Amino acid sequence: MTASPADATSLALGRELSQRAWLILLTLYMVVMVVFGLFYEPLPSIWSGWQRILKTPGMLVSDYLEIGGLGAAMVNAGLVGLTGLLLAYLNGVLLSGPTIAAVFTMAGFGLFGKNVWSIWPIILGVALFSRVVRRPFKSYILVALFGTALAPLVTQVTYGFGLGVVIGVLAGIAVGFLLPPLAVYMLRLHQGYNIYNVGLTCGFLGIFVTALLEGAGLSTALPFQWSVRYSRVLQLGSLVYVSSMLLAGAVLVRGLGGVRELVGEAGTLPTDFVELYGPGATLLNMGLVGLMGWGYIALVGGTYNGPTVGGVLTMVGFAAFGKHVLNVPPVMLGVYLGSRLLVWEPTQAGPLLAALFATTLAPLSGQFGPLVGLLAGAIHLALVMRTAAWFAGLNLYNNGFAGGLTATLLVSIIGWWSNWRAEHRGEG
Amino acid sequence: MLRQKQKIASLLDEVLHYVLQTEPSKVTIEIEDLAERVQVTVQDVGPKRSAREYRQAERYLNAPRRNELKDYYSGLAGEESCGPCNLHLVGMMVDGGHIEATEMGTRLTVWWKPE
Numbered sequence: 001m002t003a004s005p006a007d008a009t010s011l012a013l014g015r016e017l018s019q020r021a022w023l024i025l026l027t028l029y030m031v032v033m034v035v036f037g038l039f040y041e042p043l044p045s046i047w048s049g050w051q052r053i054l055k056t057p058g059m060l061v062s063d064y065l066e067i068g069g070l071g072a073a074m075v076n077a078g079l080v081g082l083t084g085l086l087l088a089y090l091n092g093v094l095l096s097g098p099t100i101a102a103v104f105t106m107a108g109f110g111l112f113g114k115n116v117w118s119i120w121p122i123i124l125g126v127a128l129f130s131r132v133v134r135r136p137f138k139s140y141i142l143v144a145l146f147g148t149a150l151a152p153l154v155t156q157v158t159y160g161f162g163l164g165v166v167i168g169v170l171a172g173i174a175v176g177f178l179l180p181p182l183a184v185y186m187l188r189l190h191q192g193y194n195i196y197n198v199g200l201t202c203g204f205l206g207i208f209v210t211a212l213l214e215g216a217g218l219s220t221a222l223p224f225q226w227s228v229r230y231s232r233v234l235q236l237g238s239l240v241y242v243s244s245m246l247l248a249g250a251v252l253v254r255g256l257g258g259v260r261e262l263v264g265e266a267g268t269l270p271t272d273f274v275e276l277y278g279p280g281a282t283l284l285n286m287g288l289v290g291l292m293g294w295g296y297i298a299l300v301g302g303t304y305n306g307p308t309v310g311g312v313l314t315m316v317g318f319a320a321f322g323k324h325v326l327n328v329p330p331v332m333l334g335v336y337l338g339s340r341l342l343v344w345e346p347t348q349a350g351p352l353l354a355a356l357f358a359t360t361l362a363p364l365s366g367q368f369g370p371l372v373g374l375l376a377g378a379i380h381l382a383l384v385m386r387t388a389a390w391f392a393g394l395n396l397y398n399n400g401f402a403g404g405l406t407a408t409l410l411v412s413i414i415g416w417w418s419n420w421r422a423e424h425r426g427e428g
Numbered sequence: 429m430l431r432q433k434q435k436i437a438s439l440l441d442e443v444l445h446y447v448l449q450t451e452p453s454k455v456t457i458e459i460e461d462l463a464e465r466v467q468v469t470v471q472d473v474g475p476k477r478s479a480r481e482y483r484q485a486e487r488y489l490n491a492p493r494r495n496e497l498k499d500y501y502s503g504l505a506g507e508e509s510c511g512p513c514n515l516h517l518v519g520m521m522v523d524g525g526h527i528e529a530t531e532m533g534t535r536l537t538v539w540w541k542p543e
Contacts, residue, residue, distance in 0.1 A: 093496045139499035184503040192504050261484075270501045271516065275491055 015252045017279040022095035023085070025248070026103055029241075030081040033107065036237065037074030046071040057160035058113040059152040059220065059393030061349060063306040065111065065227035070234075073306055079116050081107025084145045087123070091138040097272035097282070097321035102145040104317025109149070111306035111313075113396040118151035121169045125176015132177075140180045146198035147179045149397040153209060156394065161218050175205055190407035192269035193367070195322045196360040199400010206391030206401075213392075220392040226349055227305040234304035235297075238312055242290030245283050245316065253280025266366035267322035274320055282320050289319035289328055293356050296332055300346040300355075307349070311356030318359070327366035327373065328359045334377020342382060354381045357399030361407055368414060380406045432542060436468065438506035439521055442514045443470050443536060446485075450475045452533055465523070467539040473532040482527055482534075488515035489525025489538060 017025070037046065049072030053064050064073035084106040088099045106114060126144035130137045137144075153175060158168030183201040194200055213220070253259065258281035265271050273282040293312035297304060315323060335358045339351040346352065358380045365373025384402035395401060436459060447455060452474025460467045477485075498520050505517045518538060519525060525538040 088496075094492065094494060096494075098497065135499060136495060138496050141496050142500055180500075184500060187501065187503050192501075269504065270497055270520070272491075272497075276487065276516075 015254070015278075015280065017252065019095055022279070023089055026085050026095065026100065027082065030078045030085060030103070030107060032241070033074045033078030033081070035078075037071045037076075037078065040074065040233075041069055041071030045069060046075060049073070050076060054115050054117060055155075055159050057152055057156040057220075057223070058115065058118065058396075059156060059160075059223055060388050060396060060398055061112065061226060061307055061353075061393070062152075062223050063112050063225045063227045064115075065230055065306045066225040070230045073111050076115055077107045077110030077310075080110030080114050080119060080148075083116065083119065084148075088141060088145065091136075091141055093138050093141055096274040098142055098270065100274065100282075100286075100320040101317040101322075102142060105314045106145060106148060108310035108313030108317070109396050111310045114148050114151045115155070118154040118172070119148040121154050121172025122147050122150055122176040122179075124169075125173040126179055127176075128173060129177045129180050133180075143180045143183045143198060143201075144176070146196075146397075147176060147183075147202060149199060149202040149395050149400070150175050150179075150206065152396060153206075153394045156220060160220065161213075175209060178205060186404065187269065190404050191411050193363045193411050194360055194400065194404040194407040195267070195269060195318055195363065196357075196397050196400025196403055197269060199360070199395065199397025200404025202395040202397055203387065203391055203401025203404070206395040210390070210392045210394060220394070222389060222393045224349070226303070226307070228303050231304045234309050235294075238294055238304060238309050239291075242287055242294055242312065242316060244287075245290060246287030249280050249282070249284030249287055251280075252278070253284055259284055263324045263326045265322075265324065265327075267324060267327050267363040268367065269322065269363075271322045272320075273322075273324075285324050286316050286319040288325045289323050289359075290316040292325065292328055292332070293359075296336075296355055297352065300336070300352065302347050302352045307353055308356065311353055315356060315359055323359055323362045324366075327362035330365040330370035330373030331358050331361050331377040331380075332356075334358070334374040334379075335381045336377075337374070338378030338381040341378070344381070344385070350385050351381060354384050354399060357397075358384070358403065360400055360403035364407060364410060368410075372410065372414070376406055376410055379409070432466070435521065436466070438502070439518055439538070440468065440470075441506040442518050443468070443538070446514050446518075447472050447534070447536065450477060450534075465539045465541050467537060469535065469537045471530070471533070471535045474534075476529045476534060482529065485515050485527045485536075486525075488519045489522070489527060489536075491516065491519035493523060494520060 049068030053068040053076050056067050081103050085103045123144045126140050127137050130140050154168045154172035157163050157171045158165050186201045258277040262277045262281050293315040332355050335355040339346045344351045358377050361376045364376045387402045388398045452472035454473040456471045458469040502521050522538040522540040527536045
């Protein structure tokens with residue numbers, strides 16, 4: 001039996017989308033946020049709110065809805081997402097799973113921590129690295145886009161410590177420069193089982209940066225700005241937003257063969273659903289995973305605000321790059337049960353965000369089964385409640401960092417166990 | 429040249445990880461440095477895979493070349509991971525590949541143009 005390339009692609013069922021069509025679709029999803037923001041509040045109010053957002057340090061947890069209002073926060077989020085999208089497109093990067101994940105993650109964190117200027121020094125730092133090692137920038141563009149998790153360092157140095165824009169920008173460039181080699185190395189620790197690998201990288205780097213800053217007498221207190229004002233409107237808005245992806249997927253998909261194959265994937269890095277199963281199955285998955293995030297907040301009675309909707313958007317993005325409707329629920333359930341069994345409530349900010357972002361560990365569930373996913377979620381919760389303080393909230397992907405450590409722990413134990421069992425069987 | 433050797437070694441590691449899943453009785457590896465391309469062929473003698481597995485593997489091996497993924501994620505090559513996903517990494521690192529069932533087992537070939 002010989003499989004021809006034609007057979008090989010036949011599993012990607014449904015209509016294909018050209019790169020231009022993907023650009024239009026993703027642009028629409030970002031522009032909708034900007035337009036919604038512009039219509040939600042009067043322009044002067046948005047302008048003043050945006051000024052506050054741009055000058056806020058933005059460390060975890062700084063809800064831009066609380067700082068600048070819903071209108072300004074949505075405009076900022078849409079523009080941050082658009083920046084990522086255009087940067088990828090203009091550098092000739094395929095608009096596919098990883099890029100979709102990066103764009104939605106950037107937009108999501110544009111609601112709590114990233115703004116249109118603080119992301120640039122990090123990106124420039126990565127660009128500088130690629131220039132030094134004589135590789136095209138596009139080779140490291142994903143690290144650059146995800147690496148904007150360290151954007152609060154730029155704003156904290158500039159405004160929080162009052163050292164000025166130049167020092168803030170230089171600090172951002174310096175950490176951006178260090179990200180690519182670290183990110184590649186960090187992958188090996190968890191072997192691709194932590195989807196937010198750059199979160200682990202930024203957290204690791206953030207620990208050193210925080211130590212140096214504190215050594216220089218520049219201490220940082222963790223802020224906690226958590227909006228409850230706009231929960232109702234965001235609940236409805238985000239429901240329509242993620243549901244539209246279901247609709248788009250339904251239009252593009254033909255049959256459920258591709259979806260069935262997609263949910264059979266473990267989801268380890270790098271699993272690009274767009275490339276493997278086509279846009280229809282991917283968009284359906286994005287809509288469904290988004291609804292899971294949205295539904296979890298509703299079920300536990302949580303608040304819809306910048307960080308939680310950012311969490312839903314991140315889940316949606318990574319539903320094109322590893323997360324799917326079967327590997328996500330065990331991890332979320334693990335966080336829920338963990339918070340019930342331990343000292344937290346599922347509606348508290350930390351556990352609520354952990355449930356949404358712990359889905360970075362979905363590949364553990366996809367590969368080793370739901371029980372491992374459940375365990376991973378519970379362990380992750382206990383860890384993530386401590387880790388933000390280790391890097392003073394400067395790394396926005398706190399769950400990516402804790403997820404990386406959790407994945408490393410579990411993968412090393414599982415790896416050792418399966419090897420030991422195989423050897424033991426051999427002896428028997 | 430060192431880069432090329434490293435690439436072949438980590439790529440072979442991934443391919444062998446995949447090939448050895450079926451517990452073949454014999455595996456033959458052929459590395460050819462042709463004029464314009466490097467070609468690696470791994471032929472095994474042992475149980476065959478299902479048609480679906482061949483189809484999936486072929487799809488992974490012929491994934492479009494992605495610079496934005498290659499430099500970053502190829503660091504995972506050679507690390508333990510799940511079944512067919514290993515070939516996804518391989519597909520990212522090569523220009524093309526082909527997998528087919530033979531009389532005795534399976535033959536997997538990948539090729540790429542040296543940088």
